[in-house]
Amino acid sequence: MIVDTHLHLINKSALTYPWLAGVPALDRDFLYATYEAEARRVGIEAALHMEVDVDPGEMELETSEIRQLAQRPGSLLQGAIAACRPEEEGFAAYLERQQADPLVKGFRRVLHVMPDELSEAALFRENIRRLGGSRFTFDLCVLPHQIPKAIALADLVPDLQFVLDHCGVPDIRSGAEHPWRDHMSEVAKRPNVVAKISGVIAYADENWTAQTLRPYVEHTIAAFGWDRVVWGSDWPVCTLGGNLSTWVAATHALIQGCSADERTKLLSANARRIWNLG
Template sequence: MLFDTHLHIVDRKSLNYPWLEGAGTLNRDNLYDDYAREAHRCGITGALHMEVDVAPADIEAETAYVKRQAVRPGSLICGAIASCRPEEPGFEAYLERNLADPFVKGFRRVLHVVPDDVSEGDLFRRNVARLAGTRLTFDLCMLPSQLDRAISLIDLNPYVRFILDHCGVPGIKDEAWSPWSERIGELAKRPNVTAKISGIVAYANPDRWSVETLRPYVEHVIGSFGWERVIWGSDWPVCTLGGGLSTWVAATHALTSGCSADERESLFQRNARQLWQL
């Protein structure tokens, strides 16, 4: 069974997503019912909702919307990773509100859509440091070219628990290996970082990838971080760019078919449940 740490819901009637205008086939509604129908068939038993970079005015409305999906009978959703803006002065009060809400399990600020130096700003770094010693994690969604900046941020915050999204977004389509692989190895030296094996089919050639295309990237991340610091995610609906949820689940099982039951359990759900006390 799988615990999905990276589910996106898109409901354009309820929330505003400015980035969708340039998102091609992703510019559509992707609702909870669509996900749940396929997720149950794939053996997914629970999920965390990952923020979808809504318009800043809708950030807290997004969390409220996800809560409404979570209280539906039989819902798979048991928490949310909320959007945030650590580069802005209002972050401290926002943090306090979310610390009072057990439904929120962590924060993410998408960093590959803003100037590279946003994560190097003094206010951004001071605000991320406020997560130290709290129950909240911080997801890093950055391109391989930005991973040096991720390392700098992590080194300033050894007591903040960071999650590296999507294996660090390797350039699988272009068979890019270096410097991504070296930066993954360097990131893995930081014990407060967990790597998310999530939806990397979206970064492969949609017409030509196979399990063996993905294998070196997945095995490098797991080999670098170890089985105790990896978690699984679908990145639905972005994973539809590479075949969809069922395809990514099937690839995950194929990639781990030679691993022990304990290793698979760690990746599939145990580590996530321990990390967020689910």
């Protein structure tokens, strides 16, 4: 069975997503019921919702919407990785409010579409330090050339669990492995960073196969080790390269030769440990 650590839900009647206008294929509703039907068929038994970069004024509303879904009987949703703005003065008060909410398991500030300097600002770093020693994780979504920025944050707060999204977002479409490969080996040296094997089919061209993905997935797992990798769908972004079932099938093909213990760690056990899921 699988724990999906990276599910996005899009409900345009409830929330505002400014970035969707630039991605026509995703600029529509992707609702929980649609995800649940397919997820249960492929063996997903629990999911964490990942913030969807809503309008900043709606960050807490997004968490409230997810809470309503998580409270439904039998819901797959077991937690939320909430949006945040560490570059703003209000972060400390925002963090204090989230600490009282057991649904919130961690935070993410999208960095791959922001200037590199954002994560280097004094206030941003001061606020990231506030997460040190807490129960929260912090997801890092960066492009390959930005991985050194992620390394700097991991070194800044060694007692914070960081999660590197999407195998470090490799440029699979062009077959590029550098500087991605070396940067992944370097960030993996930080024991407070785990890697998310999530949604990489979105970065390949339309004719991809499991073999296309293999160098990127295998290097990530080899660098981090089986105790520091988790699985995520990145639904619905993964639909840019197939669908949820296709990505699950590709994952099983990629780890076919692994032991049962290794598969369990990647697909569920590590996630349950890191986010303290039932």
